[in-house]
Amino acid sequence: MLAREGRAPGGKAPEGYDKYAFEPFAVTVDLAVLTVRGGVLQALLVERGQEPYAGRWALPGGFVLPHESAETAARRELAEETGLSDVSGLHLEQLRTYTEPDRDPRMRVVSVAYAALLPDPPEPRGGGDAAQAQWLRYNALGPLAFDHDRILADAHERVGAKLEYTCLATSFCPPEFTLGELQQVYETVWGTALDRPNFRRKVLATPGFVEQIPGAARLTGGRGKPAALYRAGGAKALHPPLLRPTSEGRPS
Amino acid sequence: MLAREGRAPGGKAPEGYDKYAFEPFAVTVDLAVLTVRGGVLQALLVERGQEPYAGRWALPGGFVLPHESAETAARRELAEETGLSDVSGLHLEQLRTYTEPDRDPRMRVVSVAYAALLPDPPEPRGGGDAAQAQWLRYNALGPLAFDHDRILADAHERVGAKLEYTCLATSFCPPEFTLGELQQVYETVWGTALDRPNFRRKVLATPGFVEQIPGAARLTGGRGKPAALYRAGGAKALHPPLLRPTSEGRPS
DNA sequence: CCTCTTTATAGTCGTAATGACTATTAGTCG
């Protein structure tokens, strides 16, 4: 892990360290917080008040503090930006780390990006003195600050892929949900329509994906037949996976 | 990306920056370099000469230099440790970033881990003054230094998963290979035996996975019928995926 | 040179999974 060669640049070597020097970087976390609301994929963004990129939307985030891990920092920022008192149940997953030397014009910043998934209803209350975070439609975003377009796109791609072979979709749903709502998560993230009976068959055939709440039902938007309610099951993976419809024609 | 709140600890704020301070960390890359040689999964490791963890095996790695990205640093280290002059064709993929505050007892080090895959024949020549890197069997590794056990396990898991739905396996193979060799990559990484005709059928049915080199054949270890030679095709993903045999019994 | 062993390759067969449907049920709205 540590350099065994004298290639590192100038800088102070802390006591008890190698004889080799290193260059310190600032380390931050960036959060791609996603939710599905009414068939629309939304991301939590903050408006920058100062240069660079003043007035642009940016991902919420902040510095990793000296005694916390990036994961802890991400969860702390998530609580601050969403205003939720308990974020312990939310799905938070490390996405990738962005290290291009010029990604922040002011200084060298290495950012560990996380993707977080929220069920529908969270109010975007920014906590106290924080800049107000807002939910914006994933489509219909202008260019974001820094390399945040790429981070957000990577988050979308990752989440879309994980829907195929994990039970991740339930993280977008409240504790009790209908299969129609679950299907809408898939359709919204993938941007494709799915056949309802087939989706249903597949989900129910996967043990531990969802479990029915006996006797419970809910009117979906007031119209149509009431749907049975389900909650997330214990399974984490989908075997076999629920593949998104392939657009590629297969040459014989 | 940058803190909008005054929570960061003491430290100097660079010119043109927020009024908020930050704490600098050292940033390194760690490499999980894997290869399959003769049905055995091997990892490239270096022996530590000094405390902490003196005498233990560790992943190759080093500091990210001030003007390079982590990816660049990883490729530089990869070239140094393997002694290969051209590592541009090798598969190198960011794995995850490890940020636990106590992962290095000497100081705060954030490490961006990469997984690299090599075809069989590379000699483990450590370049020049570098500690000699060696190929060791993935099984039969004692505890490694720092959190490198975890990093290596994460790399193994990631690679195993990506074999299922990408064409990654060809990265373990030389430019020309037989289907038997390709199958051995799967079997070695997954640790399971596969049915040869079924594997063959699946690979050949996936357009762009491999393409046959017309007329070419090779004796596999001197015994048996000569096998046709293939090279990697243009495809990156496998649709549908090549799932590893599931050990889980499905309750009806 | 003949047979055994080894590895590659071809093909078969039944079952599971999937995509494209149709039909029925249970609600609201006007």
Add this chain to the structure above:
DNA sequence: CGACTAATAGTCATTACGACTATAAAGAGG
């Protein structure tokens, strides 16, 4: 009540897959 909407049930043909059997082409050893 009848139109409309959404959930749920079921059908059917095709594809994919796991478990096999069979054949082909090489070397080894007597």
